[in-house]
Amino acid sequence: MRTLLLPLLAVTILYSSSAISRPDNLAKDQTLHRGNGAEVQTLDPHKAEGVPSANILRDLYEGLTIETPDGEVIPGTAESWEISDEGKTYVFKIRKNAKWSNGDPVTAHDFVYGLRRSVDPATASKYSQILAPVLHAEDVIAGKQPVGNLGVKALDEHTLEIRLKASTPYFLGLLNHSSTYPVHKGSVEKHGGQFSRPGKLVSNGAYALQEWVVQSHIKLERNPHYWDNDDTIIDTVYYYPIEDQSTELKRYRAGEIDRTEDIPSQQIKWIKKNLADELQVAPYLGNYYFGFNLTRPPFKGNLKLRRALSMAIDRKIITEKITGIGEKPLYSWVPPGINGYEAAKFDYADWTQKQRVEEARKLYKEAGYSRANPLTVEVRYNTSENHKKLAIAVAAMWKQALGVKTRLVNEEWKVFLENRKQKQVTQVFRAGWIGDYNDPYTFMEILHSKHGLNDSAYYNPEYDALLRQASMEGDPKKRFAIMRQAEELILRDHPVMPIYSYVSSHLIKPWVGNYKPNVLDHNYTKDLYITKH
Amino acid sequence: MLRYSFRRLLGAIPTLLILMTLAFFMMRMAPGGPFDTEKSLPPEIQANLDKKYHLDEPLIQQYGRYLLDVVRGDFGPSFQYKDYSVNELIATGFPVSLRLGLSAIAIALVVGVGLGTIAALRQNSSADYTVMTLAMTGISIPNFVLAPILILVFAVYLGWLPAGGWNDGAFKNTILPIIGLALPQIAYISRLMRGSMIEVLRSNPIRTARAKGLPERVVILRHALKPALLPVVSFLGPATAAVITGSVVIEQIFGIPGLGRYFVQGALNRDYTLVMGVVVFYGILIILFNFIVDLVYAMLDPKVRYS
Numbered sequence: 001m002r003t004l005l006l007p008l009l010a011v012t013i014l015y016s017s018s019a020i021s022r023p024d025n026l027a028k029d030q031t032l033h034r035g036n037g038a039e040v041q042t043l044d045p046h047k048a049e050g051v052p053s054a055n056i057l058r059d060l061y062e063g064l065t066i067e068t069p070d071g072e073v074i075p076g077t078a079e080s081w082e083i084s085d086e087g088k089t090y091v092f093k094i095r096k097n098a099k100w101s102n103g104d105p106v107t108a109h110d111f112v113y114g115l116r117r118s119v120d121p122a123t124a125s126k127y128s129q130i131l132a133p134v135l136h137a138e139d140v141i142a143g144k145q146p147v148g149n150l151g152v153k154a155l156d157e158h159t160l161e162i163r164l165k166a167s168t169p170y171f172l173g174l175l176n177h178s179s180t181y182p183v184h185k186g187s188v189e190k191h192g193g194q195f196s197r198p199g200k201l202v203s204n205g206a207y208a209l210q211e212w213v214v215q216s217h218i219k220l221e222r223n224p225h226y227w228d229n230d231d232t233i234i235d236t237v238y239y240y241p242i243e244d245q246s247t248e249l250k251r252y253r254a255g256e257i258d259r260t261e262d263i264p265s266q267q268i269k270w271i272k273k274n275l276a277d278e279l280q281v282a283p284y285l286g287n288y289y290f291g292f293n294l295t296r297p298p299f300k301g302n303l304k305l306r307r308a309l310s311m312a313i314d315r316k317i318i319t320e321k322i323t324g325i326g327e328k329p330l331y332s333w334v335p336p337g338i339n340g341y342e343a344a345k346f347d348y349a350d351w352t353q354k355q356r357v358e359e360a361r362k363l364y365k366e367a368g369y370s371r372a373n374p375l376t377v378e379v380r381y382n383t384s385e386n387h388k389k390l391a392i393a394v395a396a397m398w399k400q401a402l403g404v405k406t407r408l409v410n411e412e413w414k415v416f417l418e419n420r421k422q423k424q425v426t427q428v429f430r431a432g433w434i435g436d437y438n439d440p441y442t443f444m445e446i447l448h449s450k451h452g453l454n455d456s457a458y459y460n461p462e463y464d465a466l467l468r469q470a471s472m473e474g475d476p477k478k479r480f481a482i483m484r485q486a487e488e489l490i491l492r493d494h495p496v497m498p499i500y501s502y503v504s505s506h507l508i509k510p511w512v513g514n515y516k517p518n519v520l521d522h523n524y525t526k527d528l529y530i531t532k533h
Numbered sequence: 534m535l536r537y538s539f540r541r542l543l544g545a546i547p548t549l550l551i552l553m554t555l556a557f558f559m560m561r562m563a564p565g566g567p568f569d570t571e572k573s574l575p576p577e578i579q580a581n582l583d584k585k586y587h588l589d590e591p592l593i594q595q596y597g598r599y600l601l602d603v604v605r606g607d608f609g610p611s612f613q614y615k616d617y618s619v620n621e622l623i624a625t626g627f628p629v630s631l632r633l634g635l636s637a638i639a640i641a642l643v644v645g646v647g648l649g650t651i652a653a654l655r656q657n658s659s660a661d662y663t664v665m666t667l668a669m670t671g672i673s674i675p676n677f678v679l680a681p682i683l684i685l686v687f688a689v690y691l692g693w694l695p696a697g698g699w700n701d702g703a704f705k706n707t708i709l710p711i712i713g714l715a716l717p718q719i720a721y722i723s724r725l726m727r728g729s730m731i732e733v734l735r736s737n738p739i740r741t742a743r744a745k746g747l748p749e750r751v752v753i754l755r756h757a758l759k760p761a762l763l764p765v766v767s768f769l770g771p772a773t774a775a776v777i778t779g780s781v782v783i784e785q786i787f788g789i790p791g792l793g794r795y796f797v798q799g800a801l802n803r804d805y806t807l808v809m810g811v812v813v814f815y816g817i818l819i820i821l822f823n824f825i826v827d828l829v830y831a832m833l834d835p836k837v838r839y840s
Contacts, residue, residue, distance in 0.1 A: 039614070039798075041613055041614055041615055042614070042615040042616045043616060044615065044616065047615050049570070121577070121581045122581075122585075123581075124578070124581040124582045124584075124585045125578070126568065126570070126574060126578060126582070128578065129575060129578070141575070141577055141578060141581075142575075142577035143577065143581075193610075193615075193616070194616065196616050197616065213625070213699070213701070213790055214614065214617065214622065214625060214626075214790060215626070215699075215784075215788075215789070215790035215791075215794055215795075216698070216699040216700075216701075216788070216789075216790040217698070217699075240698060240788060241788070242697070242788055243785065244785055244786065246681065247681075247684075247696075247697060247785070247786050247787075247788065250681070250684050250685065250688065250689055250696045250697070251696040251697045251698070251788070253689045253696070254684075254688040254689050254692065254695065254696035255692075256695060256696055256697065256698060412801070413565075413801065414563070414564060414565025414566075414569055414801070414802075414803055415563075415564045415565060417565060417569050417570075417571060418564040418565045418569070419564070421573055431571075433571075446572075451572075452572045452573035452574060452575065453571060453572040453573070
């Protein structure tokens with residue numbers, strides 16, 4: 001009976017509205033000023049990359065799904081969906097009252113147009129890989145199939161069908177990524193590459209683009225046609241590109257911005273003492289690690305040495321004394337914070353540092369090194385005060401525990417990346433990754449032998465096979481179990497040394513209401529409000 | 534004079550060409566490309582991007598294409614800021630930098646010349662020492678120390694002025710950045726002015742003027758000031774070009790949408806077209822300002838005549 005039912009089983013998901021309760025003491029002027037890191041590269045959702053543009057695009061556009069302030073995936077422009085065909089077919093109902101900022105209705109055709117544009121080689125999107133789970137997406141990106149073959153179809157004005165290559169349990173979480181947003185066909189066709197300019201940009205989110213003065217600010221105003229406009233409280237939001245965190249802090253203290261994008265870590269002590277109530281630190285889905293170059297000596301085929309170096313790092317001291325904002329020592333590959341996934345851990349995760357150092361000494365000796373014949377190693381990092389401090393600390397720990405001689409090499413970002421990719425001169429290199437979506441796969445895939453971020457050149461056929469198995473597995477529990485197994489392989493093989501898991505850190509004025517931290521650090525302005533102050 | 538000007542401007546063309554060629558190939562020699570990110574792109578996507586921006590063509594062909602575009606006055610699309618062309622970025626950034634730079638240099642000129650003259654007239658007095666100590670301090674304190682102090686005092690503690698931002702060029706947003714830009718220049722100019730004024734005051738024409746019994750005010754203003762200004766004028770050419778092409782540090786700290794930031798960010802992002810555009814634009818400006826200075830020089834110094 002069960003076998004008969006399963007293929008027919010359709011899952012319908014309906015959520016209640018995410019409406020926020022309106023407090024009584026609202027300020028008259030509902031304007032939010034946000035610091036936003038670097039200048040955005042583009043407001044074309046299909047060409048965008050990086051956190052600064054993602055922040056703004058999340059206010060301007062709306063995907064099929066959105067997130068609650070806590071980070072839970074809920075219906076966005078799609079009011080409901082059905083999943084069938086063993087998790088491979090999704091049918092979305094588009095809200096009938098969803099409208100573009102010029103009043104046009106948002107239809108299933110707009111999503112088809114947007115998704116096709118996103119994978120079209122002519123768009124040259126850097127993030128179209130996000131859509132890889134969609135049927136034929138990879139072939140379309142590679143130019144092997146026409147764009148029309150992408151597995152998306154408008155069944156009628158308000159019904160959208162998306163067919164997947166394989167069941168992808170995190171697929172709904174991808175649908176709030178900017179590369180899946182719809183774009184307004186009429187204005188894109190009329191204005192071409194300039195459609196994302198003020199006065200031309202038509203968007204379907206809670207806000208519309210009002211001004212964009214490059215390197216100065218971007219101003220968004222409420223989109224009166226937005227389907228949930230009645231529940232949106234903030235009228236205007238300004239985004240300021242401020243790359244220097246000390247500058248951002250000063251502007252925050254002068255009352256010019258309500259929320260900082262980051263904090264200067266060298267001033268954390270001062271902030272904790274003087275602005276403790278306004279500091280919001282929360283786990284952030286990212287790992288900071290050192291990678292080994294496995295293609296060359298001394299680390300090629302030398303597991304004992306890799307293990308020894310990793311064990312000799314006192315991650316507690318690093319997170320307490322060096323980074324100090326609230327980062328957590330990391331003994332797994334996948335950072336904490338993914339719902340339902342319990343990461344595997346190093347076998348020495350629960351040892352004392354003394355035990356680890358003892359074992360490290362033993363391994364170091366077995367690997368053929370000693371105080372008389374020490375290892376000389378290069379640690380390479382991209383130029384930054386924080387990376388330097390951390391690298392110095394690691395070098396000191398290695399020297400003290402094992403007698404390793406470390407040479408620190410800092411390089412400008414692009415030179416550094418080039419060297420990491422070439423794998424010719426690197427030995428130990430700094431790296432880090434912030435998850436694209438809330439699923440372990442976003443970290444696991446990095447160490448796949450074919451992946452573009454596998455600068456260690458880790459290759460374990462068993463690992464690749466497990467990842468393949470995980471991407472075909474429809475049952476979420478089994479899938480997580482497979483990934484945990486794969487993670488155990490990484491921890492056993494030691495191609496990388498995870499050091500700490502990231503935190504997001506913002507200063508937020510007390511009058512900004514309903515702000516909640518979440519592990520992807522996604523905040524929608526429409527969920528916030530300003531109280532009297 | 535006209536012929537001289539024409540010759541000078543014509544001579545600028547090979548200079549610019551050499552500048553462009555060097556910048557073009559040096560930029561390409563730097564490791565990494567405009568689209569490199571931490572996660573290397575799948576080859577198909579890299580190919581799509583390269584095709585779109587003509588990076589798949591042989592380098593020499595790209596160079597030729599670039600030269601032709603520049604002759605037509607088109608610096609191409611920015612690789613980094615995908616919604617804008619380099620022309621547009623320069624057109625929005627330059628007026629901002631120009632306004633700040635010219636204001637700063639004008640203030641620096643008036644204050645610097647004034648202070649320098651006072652110091653020269655009261656040589657070795659306490660006024661002289663005060664001015665020179667201040668000038669030395671101004672030269673020694675770098676912008677990245679001075680600007681944050683200005684912000685802390687005037688914006689954070691006193692709350693009189695904004696801590697940053699451009700606010701469409703509102704006057705109060707320009708005060709601190711202009712001061713930040715002007716102070717080091719004031720320091721230089723006052724030192725230059727003092728030195729040259731002392732020298733001029735001891736020269737024969739001034740001695741003659743005094744012997745004729747002219748009042749001291751007339752001696753200084755009519756006879757000493759003009760020749761004493763000469764070293765300042767030759768300093769002004771490169772200084773003005775440097776200040777109005779934008780101070781990266783000041784722009785970064787105050788969040789000002791000027792030209793200086795594009796240059797640095799363009800280089801770091803390997804935004805080839807943006808860097809090239811700014812380099813060529815800077816080149817033209819520097820040539821232009823040196824030329825203007827030479828003309829002014831001729832007006833001030835009877836010994837210099839162009840024909």
